[in-house]
Every structure is written in C-alpha cells, then in structure tokens.
Amino acid sequence: MRLHLGGHLNYFDALQRANLEIELVGKQRLEDVLARLRIPAGEIFLVSINGVVVALEDAWIQPGDHVQLYPPMGGG
Amino acid sequence: MGSKNLKAVAVRDSGRYGDLANDAVSLSEIGRQVAKQVKEHPISRDLNDKGTPGLVGGLNAGGMLPTYNFRAGAFDQVDEIKWEAYEKHFLTARRSCYACAIRCKREIAFDERQTPSAYGGPEYESLAAFGSNCCISDLNAIVKANEPCNLYTLDTISTGMTIAFAMECFEHGLIGLKDTDGIDLSFGNAEAMLQIIKKIAHREGIGNILAEGSRSAARVIGGEAVSFTIEVKGQELSMHDPRGKVSVGLGFAISEIGADHLVSFHDTMFTNPDSVSFKGARPLGITEALPARDLSEKKVMHYFIGENWSSFEKASGFCYFGPAPRSFIQVEDVLKIVNAATGWDVYLIDLLEIGERATNLARIFNLREGFTPQDDRLPERIFMPSEAGTLAGLGIDHAEFNHAMRDLYTLKDWNWETGIPSRQRLSELDIAWASDLMLH
Numbered sequence: 478m479r480l481h482l483g484g485h486l487n488y489f490d491a492l493q494r495a496n497l498e499i500e501l502v503g504k505q506r507l508e509d510v511l512a513r514l515r516i517p518a519g520e521i522f523l524v525s526i527n528g529v530v531v532a533l534e535d536a537w538i539q540p541g542d543h544v545q546l547y548p549p550m551g552g553g
Numbered sequence: 554m555g556s557k558n559l560k561a562v563a564v565r566d567s568g569r570y571g572d573l574a575n576d577a578v579s580l581s582e583i584g585r586q587v588a589k590q591v592k593e594h595p596i597s598r599d600l601n602d603k604g605t606p607g608l609v610g611g612l613n614a615g616g617m618l619p620t621y622n623f624r625a626g627a628f629d630q631v632d633e634i635k636w637e638a639y640e641k642h643f644l645t646a647r648r649s650c651y652a653c654a655i656r657c658k659r660e661i662a663f664d665e666r667q668t669p670s671a672y673g674g675p676e677y678e679s680l681a682a683f684g685s686n687c688c689i690s691d692l693n694a695i696v697k698a699n700e701p702c703n704l705y706t707l708d709t710i711s712t713g714m715t716i717a718f719a720m721e722c723f724e725h726g727l728i729g730l731k732d733t734d735g736i737d738l739s740f741g742n743a744e745a746m747l748q749i750i751k752k753i754a755h756r757e758g759i760g761n762i763l764a765e766g767s768r769s770a771a772r773v774i775g776g777e778a779v780s781f782t783i784e785v786k787g788q789e790l791s792m793h794d795p796r797g798k799v800s801v802g803l804g805f806a807i808s809e810i811g812a813d814h815l816v817s818f819h820d821t822m823f824t825n826p827d828s829v830s831f832k833g834a835r836p837l838g839i840t841e842a843l844p845a846r847d848l849s850e851k852k853v854m855h856y857f858i859g860e861n862w863s864s865f866e867k868a869s870g871f872c873y874f875g876p877a878p879r880s881f882i883q884v885e886d887v888l889k890i891v892n893a894a895t896g897w898d899v900y901l902i903d904l905l906e907i908g909e910r911a912t913n914l915a916r917i918f919n920l921r922e923g924f925t926p927q928d929d930r931l932p933e934r935i936f937m938p939s940e941a942g943t944l945a946g947l948g949i950d951h952a953e954f955n956h957a958m959r960d961l962y963t964l965k966d967w968n969w970e971t972g973i974p975s976r977q978r979l980s981e982l983d984i985a986w987a988s989d990l991m992l993h
Binding site for chain 2: 481483484485486488517519520521525545547548549550551
C-alpha cells in the first residue's frame with residue numbers, strides 16, 4: 478500500500494516521510510495502520526483511497542491501494 | 554496606487570523596534586519562545602518546508618482546487634503542478650520577509666526560459682490561477698508567468714483569473730483570433746497565457762481590455778461574457794472554491810475589497826476537534842467542530858470571530874501565517890506581544906474589537922463610495938454544481954447562503970436593507986463619529 482502524508486502530516490512520522498510503502502497482510506482498518514505509525518487521527522481532514530474520498534472511520538485498506546491523507550488546510 | 558499617481562510610500566525609521574517597545578524585556582522573552590516554537594510546530598515547519606505551494610495536492614483531493622475557470626474543483630494533470638514537481642525542478646532556496654523565522658518564500662531558478670530568481674517562485678495562488686484554473690499543466694510556463702507579473706506589479710490572481718475568463722470567452726466564440734492578434738486562447742495553451750500577460754502589461758491589443766480586469770472586459774466584450782466573470786466588487790476570486798469551504802464564500806461576498814480569502818478562517822481548519830488548528834482557535838470562542846460545507850448559524854459565528862481576528866492581525870501588522878489558528882503563535886502569546894509592545898492592558902475581546910472596528914470603518918468608506926448590500930454577493934457559478942472532483946455535482950444553495958448572509962449582518966448589527974452599521978454598535982466600538990462620513 479502506498480501512503481502519502483500531505484501537508485504537515487509527515488512531521489508525525491518517525492522518519493518524517495511524505496511517501497511510504499507499507500506492506501499489508503489482507504484488509505485492514507486505516508485507523509489501525511495510522512495508530513501503528515503514530516499519525517494522530519485528530520490531525521486528519523481528508524482521506525482519499527484510490528482517488529475516492531472516504532471518512533476515516535469507514536476506511537479499510539488492502540495491498541495495492543494508494544492512500545492520500547491531508548490535514549486541515551488554511552488559506553494562503 | 555497607479556490610479557492615484559502614487560509612485561511609492563517612504564518610511565523613515567525612528568529607532569530600533571525593540572527600543573520602542575513599552576516592555577522590551579517581556580517582548581524579547583516572548584520573541585525567544587516564538588523563535589523556538591517556529592521550528593517545532595507542524596504548521597510553521599510545513600510553511601517553511603513547502604510554502605504555500607504545498608496546498609495544491611490537498612485542495613485538489615478535496616475538490617477545492619479552482620479548475621477550468623471555477624467550473625471544476627480538481628485538475629486531471631495536477632501532478633504536474635504539485636509541490637513535489639516544483640521542489641524537484643525549480644526550488645533553489647527558502648527565503649523570508651524581513652526578520653521572519655517561518656521563511657515561506659520560495660526562490661527558484663531555471664534555464665529553459667531564463668527566469669531570474671529575483672522575482673521569487675510562484676505561491677499557491679499563482680500556481681492555481683495560471684495553472685489549474687487555465688487548465689495549464691506546464692509548470693515551466695506557470696513559473697515564468699510569475700515573473701512579468703512581479704516585474705510589472707500585476708496581481709497574479711486577478712491576472713490568471715482574467716486570462717481564464719478570456720479563455721472561456723474564446724471557447725464560446727465571443728472573441729476570436731482577429732481579436733487576439735492571432736493568439737489561440739484555448740484553455741490549456743501555456744504559450745498563449747504568457748503572450749497575453751505581456752499584452753496586458755503593455756496594454757497592447759486585447760491586453761488593453763483585459764488590463765482593466767474581467768468585470769470591465771466583460772462589458773466591452775458583451776453578450777454572455779458577464780456570466781464567465783468570477784468576481785466580487787470587481788475583484789476576481791482567489792484560489793479557494795467556496796463550494797467546499799462555504800464560509801470562505803461569506804468572506805468573498807462581504808469583504809470590503811472584493812473576493813479575499815484572508816478575511817477570516819477557512820472551514821477546513823475546524824472539522825476535527827482534536828486538530829492543532831481547532832485547539833488553536835478555542836481561546837477565541839470556537840468550541841464546536843463543524844463540517845466544511847455547513848452554513849448554519851454556528852458556522853456564521855465561526856466566520857464572524859475569524860473575520861474580527863484576521864482584521865485585528867492586519868490592523869496590528871501580524872502576518873496571516875504567524876498567529877494561531879492558521880499558524881503557530883498561540884492566541885494568548887499574541888495578546889502578550891500586544892501588551893508588551895504597547896503598554897496596554899487589554900484582553901482578547903479587545904483585540905477582536907479592534908478588528909471589528911476596522912471592518913466597520915472600511916464598510917462606512919464603501920457606503921460613502923456608493924456600495925450597497927447588493928454588492929455583497931457571490932458569482933452565479935458558485936451556486937452551480939462543480940463539474941469534477943470530490944465535490945462534483947455540488948454547489949452552494951442560494952437560499953441557504955442568503956440566510957447565512959442575513960445572520961452575518963445581524964451579528965455585525967448592520968441593516969439588512971441598507972447595509973449601514975447601527976449607530977449603537979459604532980458607539981460601542983468608539984467610532985460613532987464615523988457614521989457622519991456616510992452622509993458625504
């Protein structure tokens with residue numbers, strides 16, 4: 478699974494990566510994966526799985542998925 | 554400035570900033586804390602690392618990246634204009650305005666079009682205005698477009714939006730090759746965009762019409778051209794689609810200078826109560842998370858608080874990227890800074906009142922100049938469904954928006970029919986004298 482941590486979310490990753498390749502075994506809840514990575518759910522505004530926006534609490538992922546996460550976005 | 558034949562404003566310094574502060578010791582101490590926080594806070598780190606170009610990807614994913622003259626909210630070639638491409642091909646340095654620790658300014662260099670770095674790299678607004686909104690994915694051309702705009706002091710948002718307007722007129726046959734000196738102004742034509750910018754700057758041919766902005770140009774072109782103008786009070790919308798962040802639409806509509814995305818907070822900041830942004834807004838009275846497309850009375854209150862806070866920031870000289878909730882300097886620290894610098898003993902409510910005073914004075918100025926509540930509107934296109942992206946099929950509901958505007962007038966104590974601020978509110982803000990100005 479390819480994971481993109483958009484905006485300032487990469488600072489929560491231990492290695493501050495914006496793009497990660499994660500090996501998954503079967504279908505998993507995205508919230509569980511993020512908890513293992515210590516990405517705070519409270520900082521997520523938008524979840525896109527394979528280009529489709531879904532609610533974090535409803536998000537399940539599987540091998541091969543492309544997941545993009547973005548934090549709250551202000552103006553600029 | 555040009556219309557007033559004003560060439561420059563000179564400022565003579567009268568001493569070191571720190572020496573002028575009422576409590577220089579406290580101010581220095583807060584300054585040290587802030588300088589430490591700027592390196593640790595995720596938002597200020599992100600502004601330093603990516604700058605505003607980092608917004609392209611998220612707004613596209615959320616369906617809020619203005620595309621095809623605001624007909625859509627997602628651009629199918631977005632990867633070509635995202636931060637990752639920008640950083641890889643153009644970025645040479647991260648710089649700042651004077652003494653700023655955030656350093657969100659981008660510097661760029663590249664040889665292909667011989668763009669000198671002195672003009673800086675494009676901000677998010679310029680990337681979207683010349684890029685997705687004109688359906689242009691050639692990042693070389695977008696970066697190049699930034700240069701003549703800065704050289705000739707053309708606003709990149711209005712310039713990009715006016716070109717997108719002209720492209721839509723061209724698409725519908727309202728203007729043709731004979732009007733453009735043979736330039737094919739189709740959406741997506743990067744070379745045409747660059748040629749038109751030069752014509753605008755030098756007021757050559759169709760550039761002389763477009764140099765007045767899209768509203769004026771539509772009057773000259775005629776026909777259905779007016780329906781392709783995406784502006785408020787003559788100022789083109791900046792690169793945030795209100796269909797996805799509706800209270801930004803309230804700001805576009807009511808701002809005294811026309812569509813401006815920095816007159817309040819963005820709805821997307823307060824959808825998650827555990828986010829850094831939301832926590833940063835709590836001291837201001839924003840205590841309930843709301844969906845980004847919510848236009849309830851509570852959202853209007855969020856907008857009103859944000860408008861007063863943002864107006865205070867401008868009145869006091871804070872950059873929008875300094876204080877919370879948009880950025881990292883906590884609201885309580887902003888208050889300490891103000892008190893230490895001025896010697897005042899004020900509270901947060903007083904700072905919000907400073908902001909409200911400024912918007913009321915600007916309102917009175919506009920009323921004197923002939924503006925009416927009918928000018929506090931959004932372009933019709935924003936009420937129509939977005940054609941692509943996450944928000945495809947969604948527009949703002951007319952009745953709901955009008956209701957929210959009415960709620961906002963009530964909060965401000967402005968008359969719904971006339972737009973005039975109540976004398977009582979002006980008195981409470983210590984500017985009752987200003988109401989007489991409306992008579993002249």
